[in-house]
Amino acid sequence: PLLTARTLAKVQVYGGNMDQWRSALLKNIHPDQLPSQYGGSNTSVQNYKISQGYDIQAEHEIFPHEEMLREEVPPGQKHTHCFFISRGSQISWNFRSLDYDIGFALTFENTEKPGRDAQVILECARADAHLHVQKGTLISQESGNYSIIFDNSFSRFRSKTIFYAIRACCASSEETLKIL
Numbered sequence: 001p002l003l004t005a006r007t008l009a010k011v012q013v014y015g016g017n018m019d020q021w022r023s024a025l026l027k028n029i030h031p032d033q034l035p036s037q038y039g040g041s042n043t044s045v046q047n048y049k050i051s052q053g054y055d056i057q058a059e060h061e062i063f064p065h066e067e068m069l070r071e072e073v074p075p076g077q078k079h080t081h082c083f084f085i086s087r088g089s090q091i092s093w094n095f096r097s098l099d100y101d102i103g104f105a106l107t108f109e110n111t112e113k114p115g116r117d118a119q120v121i122l123e124c125a126r127a128d129a130h131l132h133v134q135k136g137t138l139i140s141q142e143s144g145n146y147s148i149i150f151d152n153s154f155s156r157f158r159s160k161t162i163f164y165a166i167r168a169c170c171a172s173s174e175e176t177l178k179i180l
Contacts, residue, residue, distance in 0.1 A: 031132045032060065039131060060135035061167070063094045068163040073102065073152040075159055082147045084111070085140045085168050092137045093148060095164035097129040102160050103151030104134065110144045124151050129162070 003011070014021035022039035034040025073079045085091060095104070105124035110116060127134045140146065152160045 032135070039128060060137050061092045061094075062133070062135065063092075063165040063167070065163070067165045068094065068096075069165065071150070071162050071164065073150050073160045073162060075155045075157050076153055078103075078153060079150040079162070080147050081149075081164075081166065082145050083166070083168070084144070085146050086143045086170060087140055089140045090137060090169040091140060091146060092135075092167045092169075093164065094133050094135050095127075095129055095150070095162055096133045097163075098161040099130050100155070100158060100160055101126045101128050101130060102162055103127070103149075103154060104129075105149040105151060106136075106138065107147045107149065108140075108142065108144055109147070110142060112144070118147065121146075124149065126154070 012024060014024060025034060025038055026040070029040070031040040071079050095102075103124045104122070104127045105120065106122040107118040107120050109118045121138065122136075148164075148166060150160075150162050150164070152158075
């Protein structure tokens with residue numbers, strides 16, 4: 001035989017049924033550690049292409065549901081939330097959606113050098129935010145305008161309801177700001 005019975009007992013093979021293999025992964029891996037494309041809630045893993053120089057933290061704060069804002073993103077549209085953050089500040093976000101996935105991206109625009117295109121920190125990737133709350137934390141490398149983008153441009157007919165909260169912890173003080 002190619003594999004011994006002992007080795008074969010350690011192997012599980014799943015077909016194309018996404019629900020089966022996702023639930024099997026979640027039995028062994030905590031959702032915070034598993035990328036959202038595999039059914040987890042980690043938006044800081046490599047399925048999100050991260051620009052060099054940015055520090056995406058592995059541990060993320062969980063915000064109470066009461067702090068989350070509700071937003072309806074129409075089909076084919078994006079919802080962008082822009083805010084100014086100083087260098088060294090920590091930005092944290094949580095979001096979830098009802099019933100369907102949503103695209104998520106993070107960009108930066110240097111206010112000291114206006115006219116330049118926004119730099120993409122996290123490229124847009126569809127997140128299974130309807131399965132788990134998506135969480136992320138970033139340490140800003142430069143002062144400027146940061147934008148969190150919820151992207152529903154891939155959907156032609158369905159609007160998406162999202163709930164989100166964003167916080168910034170200023171580098172120069174212990175002050176934490178809720179970004180609304």
